[in-house]
Amino acid sequence: MTPEQYQRVKEIFDALVDLPAPEWPARLEQLCPDDPVVKENALEMLRADSQAEGSFLESSPLLAFEAQASMIGKRVGAYQIEDQLGSGGMGAVFLASRADAQFQKQVALKIIKKGMDTEEILRRFRSERQILARLDHPHIARLLDGGITEDGVPYFVMEYVEGMPIDAYCDHHKLSLEKRLAIFRKVCNAVQFAHQNLVVHRDIKPGNILVDAEGNPRLLDFGIAKLLNPDDSDLSVPLTETHMRLMTPEYASPEQVRGERISTASDVYSLGVLLYQLLCGSYPYSLKSRRPGELERIICESPPRRPSSRILRSPDSAPGDESEDWREIAARRSLKPEQLRKHLSGDLDNIILMALRKEPNRRYVSVEQFSEDLRRYLRKLPIQARQDTARYRIRKFVRRNRVPVFAGVLILLSLIGGIIGTAWQARVAAAERDRARLEAQKAEEVSKFLTSLFAASDPRDTAPDSLTARQILEEGARKISTELAGQPELVADLNLVIGQVYSNLGDFEAAARHVTSVLDWQREQAPGGSVGVAMGIQVMANIQAKKGDYETAEKSLRESLAMFRRLLPQNDLHIANNLTNLAGLLLEKGDYEEAIALHRQALAIREAQDKPDLADISESLNDLALALKSQGEYPEAEQLYRRALEIREKEYGPDHFFVGQTAHNLGALLQVTGNYEEAEQQYRRGLSISERTLGKDHPDLAVDYNSLAIFFYINGNYEEAAKFFGKALAIWGPTLGEKHPHFATGTNNLGLTLMNLGRIEESREYLEKAMKLRIAALGEDHPNVANSYNNMGRIYHQLKRYDLSERYYRKALAFYEEHSGPEHPNVANTANNLAKLLIDLQKYPEAETLLNRALSIWTASLGEEHPNVGAALNGLGLLHLRRGEYAQAREFLQRARDIYNAKFGPDHPGTREAEGHLATLAEKTAL
Amino acid sequence: MSLTSAKVTQMLQEIQQGNKDRINDLLPVVYQELRRLASGYLRREREGHTLQATEIVNEVYLKMIARDDLNFNNRSHFFAIAANGMRQLLIDYARRHNAAKRGGGAQKIELDEGAVLSKEQSTLILALDEALQRLAVLDERQARVVELRYFSGLNVEETAEALGVSPATVKREWRSAKAWLYRELKSG
Structure with a gap:
């Protein structure tokens, strides 16, 4: 349609619009016999006219704002309204000052929406005001006054707080999880204080928690929700529209949604939602529906999603989709999505989910306990929140002992000064690997046993810290000998596990004792040797190597290798694993050529599998590169390290211990070849991963210190070098x-x-x-x-x-x-x-x-x-x-x-x- | 600078820094100021005075519609700018209100957050804005009638004053414009 045609359309519209509809077609023919476009448009507009009358077009959306705007400059009680601060479900909040005061003290004045039960609200206010005025706490904004406006609406006067809502504050300052937790615990402190004074907030949400420039949170609106809520009784009140209007559904607990009795546990729940949002940037549920029935169902019935599960794994998705937002959310916490997911997963997940439990009596008993668990998390102590006590403790235990299974191995670094470096050799003892597989087969029995082991020491009764790994092992060893006497295979498995853990703890004698007992039993069963015997020998060799007894370890490994070769097909993975172990040991002994040859054999076997295990292959690449470097074969070594690193980043994630190992090794190589800039980067990456995954006093962390010191040494920074050595x-x-x-x-x-x-x-x-x-x-x-x-x-x-x-x-x-x-x-x-x-x-x-x-x-x-x-x-x-x-x-x-x-x-x-x-x-x- | 003006400046800064929630608070203030100006302008115009925009409107328009020269020559000019500014503010408000959920964050629910406009209204505002752009191509004056009536909240008489036409003309244009827009929105 052209502008000219539209002018004709308008003329026809004006002429016909007040005529009865049946006359339109005939008159249209008269006025416009020639242009079907004009005719059609005019007819459609005529038909639309009656419907447009009274439609949304009739009133400007701006009129909706007029009511609020008109308050500025007015006087309410003793207060002069100066400005609007914001608006919420209950009404609008204004900045005001006492009109009659000598000095200008600014306050926040909240005017409640029309249509609420004014008399009832005022009655509540009069009965509660003494209690609310007592809430004198540095993190609580006090309620100062209240009354009724000329228009007959209730208002409340509160301390005026300048600050940003807590969520915006944390994002704006890109606060780390630790700092977010610190602020959150201050909020808990304030809520706990109010609870002790018998005041429940009932409406905890970011908009009610402002953080000032010094990073101190202030809670607003304490007690206000109760003044407004019609449910202050033991009687259940049915869910109504008004009822829902008073709440912020994302933060409302199931009992609030149902209109049931509200207690301090309701605040615990809302704090849980708040923490959920502060840590992972989203809400526990997707509350798309605004229908009360649907909201109630979701909040009361659907389980909240684990915070860590919200962070998507794939960082490679196309921009614009959800993972992009996770990157942003993580960046606002100065993390990468994968790091954020890892931090949340485990303790923080459990703490938050405990606060979000549907049944009030299954949540934290108090806000104080909630806060205390966060403190324990921050101190890396075991937390209270968990689903299953025994399983939880086993996981904690296994996690503590996971890393030391892998040994760092020395190699020579040829430099001008003849300084010697140490390097990681991802030498997963084949026996450990096989043991892990064996364990998987009998996982159920073993885990049942371990569960009974942990349950026996009853963590509910004892303080969680009082059990050491060693005590648990001793208890385990005792139980093995007494309770499992009739199940020798299970006994053998468990003794291998326990031997391994002792070895990790550095108690090689106890380790050797347990493994020897297994080995003796196995040799008895198969005097001519068996796969089981060969595996036992390997575990033993690993312990001998850790003790530094390389001669015996080498003998053991050659014995087990020969046994495997006799019993198994030549491309069996057992053989590759044994080769890897032996090669690693030879490297330590300085036999570089044979080490290289054996690593190449192991790599070939691993690559020739029907379903090659990329993790295994990356291990071979890493170890072979290490041997090649010792032999001065730098270009091939660098190429293999980079391949290993790429595989490991993909297989394990960027912050895994193994990635740190290979990064470190690559750094050492780059240092030799003179690429100092990247060398330092790789070292620091390795060091930061080690610091996070290993204990502070772990010998393998010292490997990273040693390497970084070498870096300083080469750069002529001898002071720093001496410090790290x-x-x-x-x-x-x-x-x-x-x-x-x-x-x-x-x-x-x-x-x-x-x-x-x-x-x-x-x-x-x-x-x-x-x-x-x-x-x-x-x-x-x-x-x-x-x-x-x-x-x-x-x-x-x-x-x-x-x-x-x-x-x-x-x-x-x-x-x-x-x-x-x-x-x-x-x-x-x-x-x-x-x-x-x-x-x-x-x-x-x-x-x-x-x-x-x-x-x-x-x-x-x-x-x-x-x-x-x-x-x-x-x-x-x-x-x-x-x-x-x-x-x-x-x-x-x-x-x-x-x-x-x-x-x-x-x-x-x-x-x-x-x-x-x-x-x-x-x-x-x-x- | 008056308190309100300082507050507006601060709100505008916050909006620019990404705190779009502030539009909620800015709109009523600007609206009130505009209404005040509009009535003052119409009154004084009759008395033969020249209008000077106040600081606050200057601020808003500088930021929202990026006009740095705001000495209004006549009442039509003022209302054209003012209506356009309010339209811009409302569109921003509606966009933000209407923004599709991203990144797993929960949808803001009208029950809270002081949503003066409902979600439906917000959706309509955005659709209307697009239809109005199409209408402006066909009939610019009619589009301005809609802008003044709908986006600036002026009544028929005020709109007539602003455009320098008779109230009858405004009434007629308004009626056919509504019919056209209604049809556009229904078919779209």
Whole structure:
């Protein structure tokens, strides 16, 4: 239709609209015989006219606002209304001040909607006002006055609070879950105070809790709901429209919706909804319907959704759908959706659901208890809220003991300083894995037994903290021997479980005792060996390895491997698992080549399965990469780590312990190859995961400290390095003992750091101690011992004990050349160090040969820009400087300086060494 | 700056920062101010005075319809701007009120949150706004009649004053406009 046509339509409409409808068609023909569009539109409009009359179009929606707007400037009682603050179901709230007061004190004045029972409300107000005026609490806004307006509507006067609703406040400041819980507990405190004064709020919701700029919440409207509610009696009042209007359905408890007696438990419920919303950004139910009957059904009957289950798992969904919002909701808590889900899952889920129980008497008995459980959660103590006591405790227990099943393993890190790193080897003992499978088959029996175990110690009667894991185990062991005597297979399984847990707790003797008893029984059953026997041997080997007894462990693992190969098809997963364990042990022993070969075999078996297990494959990739790195095969190692990391992130989620392990290992590799920026990122990622998943004193957390310290060391930040090496040692000493190879490594590393800090004498003590510990634990033929020789060479060089220094360097070099091969980075490292000594001894030709050798090894394995190359160049520069070959010296030194400067900046010791030599050079040539 | 004006400024800031709830509180204040201005304007116009918009309306229009030059030349201009501003405010209100549930958050239920307008009204306002845009293409003056009547709440006489036409014309235009809009909304 064109504007011109519309003008004709209007003319026809105006002419015909007041005529009776039957006359329209004929008149239409007369007025517009030629244009069917005009005719049709006009006819439709004529028909619409009668319906449009009196429709919504008749009154502007703005008129709805007029009533409220008209209040501003009016006087109510002793108060002058200045402004509107907001409006709610009960009426509107205004900012007002006492019209007759000397000083202007602002108050909030709430005018109740027309149509409520004024007389009754006022009567209640008079009877309650004394009680309400007594509610003097820092987090409660007080009720000051009340009365009736000229129009005959009740009003209440309250303290005026400036602030944001609690939910908006938390989101606006992107508060973490902990901070949200802290504010929420202040709210609980206020509600509890009111309950003690026999006042129930009845209308707890974010709009009634304002948080001021200092982060302190103030509760509004205490007692108001009761003044307005017609149900202050024991009699059940049927649900009516008015009734519902007074409530905020999202926060209303089942008893409120039903019109039943309201108690403090109703506030507990509303607080539960509030907490639900603060933590996961949504409500327990979807209340789309506004029909009272439907609302009642949902609130009273449907179970609330677990908060954690609200957070969607998939972070990859297309933007605009719900997961986008979860990202936003999580971001407002400074988390990722997956992290938010994890935080909520478990204790917080249970706490909230306990507050939201349908039956008032099954909720927390008081707000105080609710708050107390949150405190316990924040302190990481067991909470009260749970569905099933025994199951709950088992889960707590298993979770506490889950992580330590995996052992961190030492490896060599070849660096200039010969500092040694530690790395994770995701060496899940095959026996543990098989044990887990076995356990799954008999899960029911085992879990029944464990349940009885926990039930026997009756957590309801004892304080939850008083039971230690060890006590539970002892109780378990006792029960196994007495109550299950007739079920040897179950006894065997449980003894393996218990042995494993003892091993995790670091009590290797008790562990060995339990596993040995199983093994003896199994050997008795199958003297020729069996799969079960082989698995028992593996568990035993794991315990031996943890004790640091690598020789026995290796023997055990070779025995079980042979047994598996005899009994099973060659591509059986048992064999792959055994290979993985053996390879891991060989890596610790320094037999890199065989370790690599075995890991490749294990990987091949795992990849060849009909349904390959990605988690298994990622383990093989991680471990193989670790072995390859030890052998100096950096590019392949990096590629495998990245593959392993990708799989693990997908399989376990981004914050899983395993992801942390591989991130850490990749960081260590990137550090060797000179990618320091990403190395630090990966280290910090690994560390933060470890800090969250492991205890504060866990030996495996110290592995992360050690690595981060190495990072600082390489960057020339020796103070920080010493601090973190110290932290690692402080954990390893008491937990693993001084005989453990980790402790020797920490001692060695701290020694080297002290040398760089100029604390030479202390340094020598640490390095010598480390060397002795290593020889005692590993024997003389171990790469770590060679590393100690190298370091002893360095400290004696510093002490100008040139003879001793040279002897140690040559021992280290001989070992590396023989065991690691002539092209290994460790050879370059020691060659470089020895060359520096030889320069001081003026043995220039051999020094030059060694430096060139180091230079070519490093350039080939690490690239031309690596700082190690810079170190060799510094050495060559110094050599030529001493010989008086200044032009060559300058070229080497400038290249060295440029490499260090580009990587670490001007303050790094490497840069300063080059600059120092260049300054000497300048003096010499100036003469 | 008067207290009300300061409050409006603050409310506008909050709305811009994402606290759309504040529109609930802003609308009545602005409406009242507009009504006051409108009556003052009509009265003074007869006395030959020139209108100056007050701070508050300036504030609202600066923010809501992004007009920085608000010295109204004549009453039609004022009402055109005012009606458009109120329309904008109402549309925002209705949009927010009508916003589809996202992210698992609960739908706001009319029983609370001081919903002055029902959900149906909000839906209608949005549909009406679209229909009115189509009407403006066919007949601009008629669309302005609707805007003044419906979105600014002016009565027939006020609307006639604002547009400088006779009340009879407003009545006639209003009736056919309603019929057209009603048909549009029913068929849409």
